[in-house]
Amino acid sequence: MEPISADQVRQRVQRFWNVLSSKAKAEFEAMYLPSATVFAVDGRRAELARLMVVRRARELMSASSSVAAKTGLIEVQLLGPGVAVSSYPLHFSTTRNMPNGRRYHAEIPYLRATQLFVRDADGQLRIIHEHLSSADPVAVQEVG
Numbered sequence: 284m285e286p287i288s289a290d291q292v293r294q295r296v297q298r299f300w301n302v303l304s305s306k307a308k309a310e311f312e313a314m315y316l317p318s319a320t321v322f323a324v325d326g327r328r329a330e331l332a333r334l335m336v337v338r339r340a341r342e343l344m345s346a347s348s349s350v351a352a353k354t355g356l357i358e359v360q361l362l363g364p365g366v367a368v369s370s371y372p373l374h375f376s377t378t379r380n381m382p383n384g385r386r387y388h389a390e391i392p393y394l395r396a397t398q399l400f401v402r403d404a405d406g407q408l409r410i411i412h413e414h415l416s417s418a419d420p421v422a423v424q425e426v427g
Contacts, residue, residue, distance in 0.1 A: 284406055286364035292400055293357045295408045296369050299398075300352040306344040312336045316401065316409045324375075324394060324415040332410070342379040347386070351376040365402040370395070378426060386426040393418035 302310045312333075315321075319332035343350050355372040362368060375394040380386050399412040 284365065284402060287361060287367045287400065287402055287408065289359040289361060289367070291408060292359045292367045292369050295400060296354065296357050296371065296396075296398065299410075300354060300373070303339075303343070304350045304352060306348075306350070308336075308340045308344050311339070311344075313407075314410055315413075316403065316411050319409070319411050319413070321412070322414040322416075324391065324417055324421060332413070342381065343377060345380050347378075348380050349376075349378045367400045367408075368397065369400065370397045372396075387423050388426050389421055389423045391417050391421055 299314050302314065315332040315336065317333060320329040321332050321335045322329050323335065342348065353374045357369055357371040360368045360370075373394050373396060375391040376389070378386060378388045395416050395418065397414045398410050400408045401411045403409050
């Protein structure tokens with residue numbers, strides 16, 4: 284199998300945010316290994332990616348929700364032929380629908396992302412760990 288390159292990781296990161304923004308649920312879920320863990324920007328502990336995917340699909344992928352992301356410089360560290368870490372800042376904006384029917388908007392101008400990618404048995408780059416955080420407290424506003 285071909286070793287992971289920094290350019291492949293950068294392309295995969297861009298694809299990740301395009302998939303989330305376009306609300307492509309099945310493709311979004313396929314970005315993660317089944318055993319992946321995630322620290323969400325508003326999370327207090329890591330959770331399994333498959334649980335996070337269900338929640339993000341419910342909150343962010345409905346017709347009245349929106350997601351926008353603009354990445355900054357994507358740094359890549361190649362840890363081995365099949366493992367790489369990406370870290371980068373991004374401006375993230377979302378309007379999400381909650382199970383109680385309320386809608387909330389968040390503008391996060393200084394989001395930081397770290398994603399650990401591995402090449403799976405099919406040769407695809409998939410996320411095995413993700414950590415999102417914000418340099419500033421996240422201000423969430425209810426949308427009327």
